[in-house]
Amino acid sequence: MKKVVLPAYNKNIIKAIRSLHVDECNPLEPGKDEVLIRVHAAPCNPSDIAFLMGGYNIVKKVPAVPGFEGSGVVVEAGEGAEDLIDKKVSFFIQEEDCGSWSEYVVSNRKKLVVLDDAMDMDQAACFAINPFTARGLLDIALLRDNHTIIQNAAGGQVAAFVRQMATDMGIEVIDIVRKERTVTRLKEEGARHVLLESDPDFEQKLKKLAAELDARLAFDAVGGALAGRIFNAMPSDAEMVAYGGLSTRPVSGIDSMDLIFRDKIISGFNLPEWREQMDDDF
Ligand SMILES: NC(=O)c1ccc[n+]([C@@H]2O[C@H](COP(=O)([O-])OP(=O)(O)OC[C@H]3O[C@@H](n4cnc5c(N)ncnc54)[C@H](OP(=O)(O)O)[C@@H]3O)[C@@H](O)[C@H]2O)c1
Structure with missing residues (x-):
């Protein structure tokens, strides 16, 4: 899968944005109560800007994948989350090894909002925060x-x-x-x-x-x-x-x-x- 990677925090936001690049890796496996989501869209909020600059309260180990929310479809599920397969979801994610600026994310089911099928998926990307x-x-x-x-x-x-x-x-x-x-x-x-x-x-x-x-x-x-x-x-x-x-x-x-x-x-x-x-x- 492809993911956007921040190699290092930079107080200069232009330099931080310019340093972003795309890497390839294998998708993570969903564990108990977790799902694998194919991401549809993910926004850039003020908290993402602060994160890129190293000025947010979440500081991941770099290189890191930015993005704290998004929308997508559940494509795989771990034990206890099988009922969510094929559901459209909004998710909120702050884990060290995951970010929404990615093709796939793993999320605990507690951090999802299951969406009505009629919900616009672009709008849904900004629903969790x-x-x-x-x-x-x-x-x-x-x-x-x-x-x-x-x-x-x-x-x-x-x-x-x-x-x-x-x-x-x-x-x-x-x-x-x-x-x-x-x-x-x-x-x-x-x-x-x-x-x-x-x-x-x-x-x-x-x-x-x-x-x-x-x-x-x-x-x-x-x-x-x-x-x-x-x-x-x-x-x-x-x-x-x-x-x-x-x-x-x-x-x-x-x-x-x-x-x-x-x-x-x-x-x-x-x-x-x-x-x-x-x-x-x-
Ligand atoms: N504490 C939490 O849990 C939490 C959760 C979500 C968001 N937030 C924070 O909430 C804030 C707003 O988020 P948002 O998504 O609503 O942002 P947004 O949609 O980007 O809107 C920001 C607004 O703030 C105005 N603004 C920016 N800098 C300003 C300044 N120096 N003085 C006066 N007004 C200024 C902008 O005015 P103009 O239109 O004039 O540019 C714009 O209308 C952010 O700081 C975000 O990190 C906190």
Whole structure:
């Protein structure tokens, strides 16, 4: 089988991408509760970019095969997974010796979502990470009984799933973006509250809206100064959940008084840990 191989991590993403090449090897054998999947498609997510640069929390021994999710068809099964043969699946994979940028992968059945035959297989390649991340984040809103959330990087995929699911759950969303044209796009798509981070009145507008809508939960995918500006604009008893670091800058500018006297907190969300907390049938 063919697989894409990263020979070495490189902080320079262009050099890392240019170093990728295709190797041939024998497909792995599925063990107990495992299946062999013929891969249909695999995306390149921000986590893959971070992985190629050696800046992700998963660091495989190099040479390594990148790719943490994809779609495909089960072509072989180990003991206890025979019922999955010929099924279309989405899979999530972080194992040392496997990556989705490959013709075949072996996955434990617990890490699969079996798909309806009508599901588009290209779309299904992006099904295992971002929609579940959005759901995991919104679980925090449900647990905290928050009826409004704030999110940055609102033009991105995770944010789009958050917005759709939040609407279905009756949760209001304040979206923050960095480009004027993204404001226009999100409003055309039905987003109700969209703020531009470069607006000179950004903080005042966010503070006013957060107070009016009692927005005490924020999902931060950016970090850096923007995270601090959002945190400071939120009311007392607010929580900011960091789930991405797209700016590659440390969260900054947070007012210590907010932490000490206004019961505000910062936490983090990591999909694999959330998935482990779900029941075995997930
Ligand atoms: N913690 C977890 O378990 C978990 C799971 C899934 C994803 N993630 C993380 O979630 C983040 C979003 O993923 P995604 O798939 O939604 O990404 P995406 O579809 O590529 O979207 C990224 C969005 O972020 C915006 N953005 C990028 N850099 C920015 C910056 N420096 N300042 C402000 N906005 C910026 C982009 O804005 P423009 O449109 O203006 O370029 C784009 O709209 C990534 O960091 C990813 O690694 C974490």
